[in-house]
Amino acid sequence: MVKNVDISLDFLGVHFENPFVLSSSPVGNCYEMCAKCLDEGWGGVVFKTIGFFIANEVSPRFDNLRKEGTSFVGFRNLEQIAEHPLEENLRAIKRLKENYPNKVIIASIMGQNEKEWEDLARLVTEAKADMIECNFSCPQMTSHAMGSDVGVNPELVKKYCQAVRRGSKLPILSKMTPNQASMIPSSLASIEGGADGIAAINTVKSIINIDVDSFVPVPSVAGKSPVSGYSGKAVKPIALRFIHEIHSCPELKDVPISGIGGIENWQDAVEFFLLGAGVLQVTTAIMQYGYRIIEDLTDGLRHYLARHNFSSLKEIIGLATKNVVPAEDLDRTFVIFPKFVSEKCVHCGRCVVSCFDGGHQALTFTEERKVVLDKKRCVGCFLCANVCPVNAIEKGEKVLKKDLGR
Amino acid sequence: MKEYLKEKEGLTPLLAQEEAARCLLCLDAPCSKACPAQTDPAKFIRSIRFLNYDGAIDVIRINNPLGGICARVCPTEKYCQKGCIRAGLDRPIDIGALQRFITDYEESSSYKALEPAKEKKDRVAIIGSGPAGLTAANFLARNGYQVTIFEKHKKAGGYLTYGIPSYRLPNEVVEKEIKHTLDLGVKIVYEQEFGKDISLDSLFVEGFKAIILATGYDSPRMIPAFLNNPYVETAVDFLSRVKNCDGKVALPDNILVIGGGDVAMDVATTAKVLGVKEVTCVVREDKEHLPASKKEFSEALEENVSVITGFNVKEVHENKVTFVGSNENITLNYQADKIVLAIGQKPSELPLNIEFDKDNLPVKNYQTEIKGLFACGDITDGDKTVVSAIKKGKEAAIEVMKFLEEKQNG
Numbered sequence: 039m040v041k042n043v044d045i046s047l048d049f050l051g052v053h054f055e056n057p058f059v060l061s062s063s064p065v066g067n068c069y070e071m072c073a074k075c076l077d078e079g080w081g082g083v084v085f086k087t088i089g090f091f092i093a094n095e096v097s098p099r100f101d102n103l104r105k106e107g108t109s110f111v112g113f114r115n116l117e118q119i120a121e122h123p124l125e126e127n128l129r130a131i132k133r134l135k136e137n138y139p140n141k142v143i144i145a146s147i148m149g150q151n152e153k154e155w156e157d158l159a160r161l162v163t164e165a166k167a168d169m170i171e172c173n174f175s176c177p178q179m180t181s182h183a184m185g186s187d188v189g190v191n192p193e194l195v196k197k198y199c200q201a202v203r204r205g206s207k208l209p210i211l212s213k214m215t216p217n218q219a220s221m222i223p224s225s226l227a228s229i230e231g232g233a234d235g236i237a238a239i240n241t242v243k244s245i246i247n248i249d250v251d252s253f254v255p256v257p258s259v260a261g262k263s264p265v266s267g268y269s270g271k272a273v274k275p276i277a278l279r280f281i282h283e284i285h286s287c288p289e290l291k292d293v294p295i296s297g298i299g300g301i302e303n304w305q306d307a308v309e310f311f312l313l314g315a316g317v318l319q320v321t322t323a324i325m326q327y328g329y330r331i332i333e334d335l336t337d338g339l340r341h342y343l344a345r346h347n348f349s350s351l352k353e354i355i356g357l358a359t360k361n362v363v364p365a366e367d368l369d370r371t372f373v374i375f376p377k378f379v380s381e382k383c384v385h386c387g388r389c390v391v392s393c394f395d396g397g398h399q400a401l402t403f404t405e406e407r408k409v410v411l412d413k414k415r416c417v418g419c420f421l422c423a424n425v426c427p428v429n430a431i432e433k434g435e436k437v438l439k440k441d442l443g444r
Numbered sequence: 445m446k447e448y449l450k451e452k453e454g455l456t457p458l459l460a461q462e463e464a465a466r467c468l469l470c471l472d473a474p475c476s477k478a479c480p481a482q483t484d485p486a487k488f489i490r491s492i493r494f495l496n497y498d499g500a501i502d503v504i505r506i507n508n509p510l511g512g513i514c515a516r517v518c519p520t521e522k523y524c525q526k527g528c529i530r531a532g533l534d535r536p537i538d539i540g541a542l543q544r545f546i547t548d549y550e551e552s553s554s555y556k557a558l559e560p561a562k563e564k565k566d567r568v569a570i571i572g573s574g575p576a577g578l579t580a581a582n583f584l585a586r587n588g589y590q591v592t593i594f595e596k597h598k599k600a601g602g603y604l605t606y607g608i609p610s611y612r613l614p615n616e617v618v619e620k621e622i623k624h625t626l627d628l629g630v631k632i633v634y635e636q637e638f639g640k641d642i643s644l645d646s647l648f649v650e651g652f653k654a655i656i657l658a659t660g661y662d663s664p665r666m667i668p669a670f671l672n673n674p675y676v677e678t679a680v681d682f683l684s685r686v687k688n689c690d691g692k693v694a695l696p697d698n699i700l701v702i703g704g705g706d707v708a709m710d711v712a713t714t715a716k717v718l719g720v721k722e723v724t725c726v727v728r729e730d731k732e733h734l735p736a737s738k739k740e741f742s743e744a745l746e747e748n749v750s751v752i753t754g755f756n757v758k759e760v761h762e763n764k765v766t767f768v769g770s771n772e773n774i775t776l777n778y779q780a781d782k783i784v785l786a787i788g789q790k791p792s793e794l795p796l797n798i799e800f801d802k803d804n805l806p807v808k809n810y811q812t813e814i815k816g817l818f819a820c821g822d823i824t825d826g827d828k829t830v831v832s833a834i835k836k837g838k839e840a841a842i843e844v845m846k847f848l849e850e851k852q853n854g
Binding site: 106107108384385386387388390391403407427428 | 458461462464465468469470471472493529530532533
């Protein structure tokens with residue numbers, strides 16, 4: 039039992055009882071949904087993006103990428119922002135705050151012009167939201183005056199952040215799109231415009247499956263489909279890269295980041311913290327498994343902190359940042375040879391196949407199905423260990439290249 | 445609870461994907477070296493893994509015309525799954541189930557792995573439409589030979605149709621599998637018994653250039669003490685009687701099965717499935733050397749068949765049998781309403797001037813001492829299993845083709 043590990047977090051001046059909140063998406067679409075998730079233990083919600091624009095959605099609207107027996111490797115959705123009337127959403131936000139005063143209610147907003155952004159900021163402030171998140175990043179809006187088309191234009195981002203700042207004194211998060219080479223220009227523009235923190239990442243523009251018999255991408259809406267947002271486990275590496283980019287940027291290093299992208303378990307979460315994120319947002323894993331995943335997120339995080347003797351979450355934020363370095367800064371003087379643990383090896387030969395076809399032809403397979411390493415050929419790439427189904431290949435001897443005559 | 449006419453459900457696409465994903469995709473995979481019929485599971489499982497189901501059909505069907513049958517009845521634990529490396533982690537890949545998934549998929553698709561040959565070569569007669577005869581016919585037909593199978597029963601398939609219980613192998617599966625061979629142009633004529641309706645001479649005169657005998661082990665073995673006993677039925681007779689009327693037979697409350705092979709397990713499980721209260725199998729071998737496959741044995745146990753190992757028949761008096769234990773000290777008296785003898789089969793007498801050697805017809809490269817007369821299946825040396833019959837049918841077809849080509853050229 040690890041009852042006494044504190045996983046609360048102060049973020050943009052707001053206290054979160056735990057760092058996990060719903061991201062602005064189908065999982066937080068109405069009062070009942072948000073109330074249920076808060077009852078189950080989530081630290082807060084980012085209510086599904088609201089605006090004067092009311093979305094008219096399609097059917098069907100979701101698809102997932104599978105690999106072998108595994109579903110939801112990645113997830114694609116076509117939903118835009120809230121489908122309920124603005125007044126109803128504002129009432130829901132107000133009621134949530136009234137009934138859950140200790141939870142954090144974040145209002146995600148999206149306007150079509152400066153006036154709408156400012157008005158929305160004012161309206162959600164009046165509804166007693168704790169924080170505002172500006173959605174500059176939805177990649178499947180039916181209007182190009184909204185969503186990720188705005189988010190890749192730093193001037194617009196700055197202008198709209200200024201509008202939001204005029205409409206509210208609440209802390210402002212600016213939610214960024216990964217559909218750009220670098221997030222720095224739009225993140226800097228956000229802060230210059232008055233945002234207090236960055237939320238990243240929104241979904242990645244994608245086409246994940248095409249029906250090869252009808253030639254229509256999935257989901258097919260009357261035989262057609264757009265490019266739309268990709269999320270879930272598969273985007274975690276992309277999200278982590280952007281989190282790192284922002285946190286390691288000198289002008290942005292002190293800007294709080296809300297991490298989003300493929301978080302399913304405490305380990306994913308810790309990775310985001312280690313690269314500099316604070317409050318974390320989740321959708322896809324909830325769509326697949328439900329709000330109950332919060333139990334293992336919070337509990338797993340407590341156990342992790344206890345195992346490492348950390349007394350607060352704050353201590354681990356950014357711990358890995360310094361270990362991400364440019365490729366040119368790596369030590370290239372040595373080779374580590376793989377060590378084959380014979381008690382674990384099941385003699386399948388997968389390492390041999392991959393070493394030849396994807397590596398350096400350093401492994402051979404004997405008649406007795408034993409793996410033999412030729413150190414003259416081995417470059418220590420560890421593709422063998424990556425494909426081993428039983429983790430029977432460990433790091434062995436480390437040798438300087440000069441001693442090997444390389 | 446098993447139903448006699450209902451085989452268990454096959455894998456769904458999801459479960460098949462999951463099972464294929466368990467496969468380690470070994471280099472030089474042991475499973476692919478273990479099949480008597482040379483099935484290459486490593487290759488078709490890889491095809492399933494990479495969603496190439498038509499390719500998986502090719503791998504199975506081109507090599508084995510009865511792939512859907514083998515998927516259901518082969519004792520895989522003794523062959524492909526025995527070498528499965530995944531077993532070192534938890535349990536072997538269920539290769540039979542994956543093979544069934546693909547052959548079931550094949551039935552629902554329009555894809556055909558085999559096409560009729562364009563050319564027309566010599567005529568070949570095959571006597572017997574069991575697995576060996578069907579396989580030989582399939583390989584000959586796809587190579588252009590005109591094949592006629594002579595079958596003594598009303599239906600084709602031999603033991604597949606008349607022996608293996610419906611819950612393991614429904615007749616519609618056998619019929620569909622045979623159709624693959626018929627679609628290649630093979631003809632079957634029914635109720636033609638060798639030595640009665642047809643003879644070697646009549647077939648040669650009719651224009652067949654080669655004849656393959658694949659009459660199988662169609663005669664039950666007997667223990668002399670049980671001869672002319674009204675309580676006794678042989679396993680082959682019992683199974684075919686039950687299968688012929690779709691399990692609608694009246695059976696007594698208590699059946700004693702003597703024997704411990706797959707056929708004995710089939711009899712015992714069938715009896716249980718059909719509602720017989722007490723079914724006891726008494727087996728000569730001890731448990732470690734039980735001839736039945738693990739799968740069949742455990743299915744029998746699941747149906748609450750009592751299996752007693754290590755006892756030999758000592759005396760028989762009507763429906764009372766006395767067994768003696770292998771250490772000679774213990775005797776077991778059993779009184780049954782019915783006794784089924786499942787101690788193996790042997791070939792029937794053939795109207796030929798060739799002597800069987802220990803129940804095997806002497807052949808050299810599947811050719812008998814009579815020129816143009818070949819033999820395969822159970823009546824030739826080797827294992828008496830479906831998969832072994834398929835192997836022999838395939839090899840015999842190749843020998844027949846060599847023989848006919850040489851004849852043509854020389």
